[in-house]
Amino acid sequence: MKNLLLIILFVFLNNFIFAQTPVALDKEKLFDLYQTQHYDEAAKYLKSIYGEETTDFKTLSQIGYCYLMSGNNVEAEKFYLKAYAQQAQNLPVLFSLAGINSKRGNIEKSKLYYGEIVKIDSNNFSVYKQLANLYSSDIDSMKLVYLLKANSINPTEGDVAYDLADVYTTLQKREKAYKVLNIAIDADTGNIILQKAILPVANFLKKYKEVILSGEKILKVDQDPLVIKDVAKAHYYTKNYAKAANLFKLLEAMGLQNEATLYYTSLCYRAMKNFPLAKDYTKKTINEAISPNTADYYALLGLLYEETGKLPQANVAYKKGLEFNSTPTIYYRLAVLYDTKYKQVKQAKNYYALYLKSKPNPETDKDEIKYVKSRMEQLKMAD
Incomplete structure (x- = not known):
């Protein structure tokens, strides 16, 4: 794969170089700078050859890209804006300008550039995904709009499915969250992140056997405290109190207990008629619920x-x-x-x-x- 990328980069550089007015450009030097990821040096080298005031679209885009890859967003934006002035509907340039402004906290500008992309390509999955990421609040209606659009274009993409399910959960629409996650999991059965995300949703929907089956598989390779809690709750609701108590106590041993886990532990011991431990954990629950301050x-x-x-x-x-x-x-x-x-x-x-x-x-x-x-x-x- 690495060799293939290098070949593609070499072909791109040849096309880029020979598309320009013939100048004394050292192709091998430029290729080496790319290969070693010395993008800042590559940008400076290209400027030294073509000049600061070049008006060639491909040259401007290439210098902007080099600065972007080097982390110099100020210089990258400067050259991309020059390229944008020549070709306002060029998607790579618009994506780059939107991304630069997003990184610099200029969210409204970023939205404008992504909006331009939507006008050009209304079925561009990436632009809807990026637009959704610009909204931090899960209760913002526009975040839901963009996630729904991205998910409708590609319902199997894990990141969007995860974010959309998270919004649905916040809005108390867990049936929809469950459906969205299931579609993505069916397409990527090895995605542990999605498998973890669906557990609390499935618990709420009383799909306890599913939580136990999936959660215990995860716990064999990853002792995630959130998974332990979800599986423990599922065991409690299926009346396997001993198993549930052991899992809740595992969280306590890890120092990750909270008011809820201690409360469930006390309920488990009560159900098992172990009243001394039930009392102990009820007291622990009360102490956990009270702030030390x-x-x-x-x-x-x-x-x-x-x-x-x-x-x-x-x-x-x-x-x-x-x-x-x-x-x-x-x-x-x-x-x-x-x-x-x-x-x-x-x-x-x-x-x-x-x-x-x-x-x-x-x-x-x-x-x-x-x-x-x-x-x-x-x-x-x-x-």
């Missing part, structure tokens, strides 16, 4: 209430935070609240003591620690 959020809420004079609400917020995590910050805020606002010395002393026991950071909290120790001495002397 919840206590900090309540501490902030309490402080905001306190700063606006709403002391009862502040007290409630601080104590609610303690239900999630006994942080030094909350103990400190409660101690100060009872000490300075409520004037309840006994409660204040208790929270000051709890603050010191909660091991505040000796560096970042040194001022608070110093204050608490000093204040506790003062309160002790006042007794």
